[in-house]
Amino acid sequence: MLSFINHSSPLKILLNLAAIVLLMISLGLSVSYGTTEIDLATVWQSVVHFNPDLTSHQVIQELRLPRAISAALVGAFLAVSGAMMQGMTRNPLASPSIMGVTDGAAFALVLVMALFPGVSGTGTILSSFIGAGIAVALIFMIGSFSSGGLTPVKLALAGVAIGTLLRSITSVIAFHFNLEKELGFWIAGGLSGASWSSVKILVYSGIIGLLVSFLISKSITVLSLGEDMAIGLGQNNLIIKGLGFISILILTGAAVSVAGAVGFVGLIIPHITRFIMGTDYRWIIPSSAIFGALLLVLSDIIARLVNAPFETPVGAITSLIGVPFFLYLARGSGGGK
Template sequence: MEQTRVEIVFFAIMIVTFGTIILCLSMAASIAFGAVNINLSTVWESVVSYDPSKTTHQIIMNLRVPRVVAAALVGSALAIAGAIMQGMTRNPLASPSIMGVTSGATFAIAVALALFTTLSPIGTMFAAFIGASIGAGLVFGVGMLSRNGLTPVKLALAGSAITALLSSISSAIAIHFNVAKDLSFWYAGGVAGIQWESVVPAIPVFIISIILAIMISSSITVLSMGEDVAIGLGQKTGLIRTIGFIVVLLLTGAAVSISGTIGFVGLVIPHMIRFLVGTDYRLIIPCSAVLGGLLLVLADIGARMINPPFETPVGAIMALIGVPFFLYLARREGGR
């Protein structure tokens, strides 16, 4: 058994190591590929010795690097948030997009745009934090009203209902206050046109949230075994759930403020990681961070390749991947 544990840890280290290498190569490819293809040597030159007088250097550093960094950060954040939600709720269908967290964040951004017309990146992020908490609170509130408690499928249905409600209200607000064009970016979901002004304010939030997630990872492992087991082992379940909930809100809110609504990253990646390394969240969280970032970077590259020179929204790419996976999980959990 101990040998098996060592092998699992070694395998997780390999996932993080090689995943990080592939992520860096994918980011380099994403920077080089675009409406105008740029040699990798030019990409490297712009990074190590930036020359603002060169147009290619400006394109790389001001447009493409922020875009790929945003894709990696958002993918990592959503994957970690999904892993934490699944571990805390013991719900395999839990993820920010399904549990109403992302739709709540988008709803709050719609309200903020209607009230203030223009928003700074920090203002957008704070609005997303508030909306994410509203969306999650509504979903769990509706789910708790159902008979026989909170089952995975009931939570998923409540999340779908609240998502539809908040999306409809957001659309009505956008039309009434004439901010539909501004809000369309957050609906479509993507990282095209993102600049450093949107990315930089969110980086400290991501760093703090990931550190907190790693700190409570062992407690989430215990909590995922059941409430009674966690209490029996001396876990302060209320405190852990509170910290975990805050981490999910911070990660999701920051991600939505940058890229809009991108679904299913937090559903697909944690399931894949648990299949590979088991149920220890000390391994699941770092592996999810790496593969989540890799998935979204690759999805962004694919979005540019489907119908060039036009770009397909990354949210649509992730829906093509995530919807069949969600239906499979819902069918399996419904059968149980």
């Protein structure tokens, strides 16, 4: 996807600030709307002057506020993961959902819940990280062994194949151990179970994952130009890729453990961000975090309103946007690239 030409840094800063303002407004609307609408003045009062005797304040503090914050963090994590995957692999189709990373995390989560029913929150997070890592290892192994090497399309096809396989195994495990309800949550993707514990998990994971991604953003820009060029400039690609994939596993694992397999955020947002910000990952990664957070918060609002009072899975909303986008990119990438 082409980017705008000669975007100045002040303009990029202005666009990011505008996106942050929209995100703040969206967070307010997310807390306000639900089965019972609460006006924004009450939302603000519950934040600055919480009154535990008021039911509306309790609903905001215990249900809606952690859900809105979780949506923003999950969207940011998935978008940054997708941006890093696309930069490191030079694959426009790369994203946590397309590459099977979210399926790997969900597979490990269901497996741990089946074998260790009383597993702690920390245990589920660790299993998500391990499952995501297994998926990445399998995808790159299969893609590398294919004839003609690891092309972007072959990498995407390997991701789809591994993701489908892991999803099938996950279904078998869930049916055998009567975990269909949990499986349905992971497949559909949703934030109805978000709590302050979820926010804490996401914040701790984000401190590590986002910090690493920001620190190596300049190196990812160099890597996105081609491995030979990066080596010629004296960059150690192995270390950069290692740090990048550690960051991706942390961010994706945390996101999946809280929201399930929400798809296409990591595919859509990096392309939109590059179109707006250019090709420098020092801009792409932080901007992807902002735009990803905005997309998922808005998607979560739509998910609650489109069929009220029933809730539509947020993964269905992002898929409605993402599937046509994926087909457009797949058509444009060609078979041999």
